[in-house]
Amino acid sequence: MAGTDIPGADEYDVTVTIDETEVRRLLGVEPADVDSADELTFAKNVFVPLTTACRYTCTYCTYFDAPGEASLLSPEEVRDILRTGADAGCTEALFTFGDDPDDRYARIHDQLADWGHDSIHTYLREVCDIALDEGLLPHSNPGDQTREQMEVVADVNASMGVMLETTADVDAHAGPRVKNPGQRLATIRTAGELGVPFTTGILVGIGEDWRDRAESLLAIREMHERYGHVQEVIVQNVVPNERSSYDRPSVETMRRVVAMARACLPEEVSVQVPPNLSPTRELLDCGVDDLGGVSPVTDDHINPEYEWPALRELEDIADEAGVPLRERLPVYRRYLPEEVGGDGDDQWVSETILDAIGSDGAAGNRYRSVLST
Template identity: 45%
Template sequence: MHRKVITYSRNVFLPLTHVCQNACGYCCFRQATGAGCVLPPDEAHRTIDTGARLGCTEALFTFGERPGEVPGFSDHLAALGYADILDYCYDLCLYAIRAGVLPHTNAGILTAAELERFREVNASMGLMLETTADVPAHRHSPGKDPAVRIEMIEEAGRLRIPFTTGLLIGIGETPADREESLEVIADLQRRYGHIQEVIIQNFCPKEGTDMGNAAPASSEEMAGTISLAREILPREVAVQIPPNLADAERLIRCGVDDLGGVSPLTIDYVNPEHPWPQIEGLKKIVGDAALRERLCIYPRFIEMGWYSDTIAPLIHRLQKEIEERSL
């Protein structure tokens, strides 16, 4: 009998800015424009270099959606020599590749041309669908329009970008909404084959936000949604939970395949009050299953050649190193 395998990626988390055009009712990541609102290049470089020395294989670039639309932000970015946050991120992707770490960018809504450009310097990319429902928490967030997000995920499929998406549980959606969201993702996968993992993430109330007093998603809701995801999604799509948020040791038995990116260096800037478990902690979470490290691009996409020439040598080197470590 084969042991179930649970995978994870070793990463560094680089929030390039917390400035965002969206104002979601549950978010504590978003901050106002001001001094220090852009991660300085030397700090980003140090983080990437240290992560590489610690064996990290993924540089997770995250930033607020379209921060240039927020008054005053462009002045702070211009002080670093950039007119657009995407240009800054692109250069940091190149730096990460030279340092031996594969970029994975979550930039919010991007156009087809922007996705195509970033495909050259990213092993994978991501955008949380969150929900197909129209919820009050998104009333001030133009980028959270479900149709807009679905369109971008579809565009990533046309471009053959290995992709991560997911649901945020407990932000005002119903069980029927969760089922609809999973069906939408499953349909996109059947048409384009580009979705490598779907995150089932539980909403955690943040003090000072509009939903700060709302009830968090329960373990029962999470368990039911994970089971539903495993039932609806094609088998090749991994179901992921964040091990620092959910009751992972309990939920792992509901159909979880992956624990996402875990960092030995950086915190979870989206949920800073929840520290990452370290590798020994992951082994406890998976119990009798086998824990296996992976890259941010899944093996089947490597086999199909779904990556650019720019990152091909690094992908193959890191894949070989991971395989040797797992022997």
């Protein structure tokens, strides 16, 4: 499959060439074909839902609120949440909001203007600065971004992310405001061009088929092979919620998809499952090596009905698998130079982030302690 077969690929000038031989190989992968990881990692984060506004209306999502109902956290509210996270020993500030919310929601646009911002991205930059000031490394998931938008915030983020979800045209993305796989791939490409360590992933159970899953993983792999910036790929199952009638995929389905991801991706790219959504224990022998960001102080605001597991539960999961559990930063070691405790040869993150990690005081000590484990 060439990029022109992906919805929106022509519009965003995205070219991805899918090797049919590789598709067939991945469709034949079973859990027994991959090895278990020799350790599990996780990041300790504080979750900051900057706004519940989104231009999309995906049928499986409970995150967005309708125009007139969506909220926007103030700088003071953000600082309070971040301070609570820092006090709890978190290292990551996870900022989320819907795609270009200020384009669709007049209330959000007007509030940003009142606070001196002409876009949600300039406001994101402000709150990322607040996170750094409070001793946390920002990891932002602002949805689809243009190059200009990402350039506004890239240097104040340790890493960023967006879920590809699928390269397929699925009804779950239908409606007057359609989520576009070509645009998602363009965002992943932009991150590569700007040298931003990046998280992406696929969503399982929203109407895609097995071939779609293989092609989506291969598209992610091709982006990483071009730029080297994908640090982890999330394999996330859809979950039932108040807006969604989608069935949770079976354990057998998830085992096969996770194994497919591990067989597809380069060794250095982690395969992550979210432990509050996935049958994690049943997936560990399929190549999972990361459990993502887990918060000791805030909810999973995207999936509020599904609580984060406590650290003790993560330790039990690792013990059951017979592997160590290691905390990590939101940016992986290979993207950090040796001078701050990383093992990378090239400088990926900005001087702002390097200065934060190398700083004196409690925050810098906490970052370097995590890197030394």
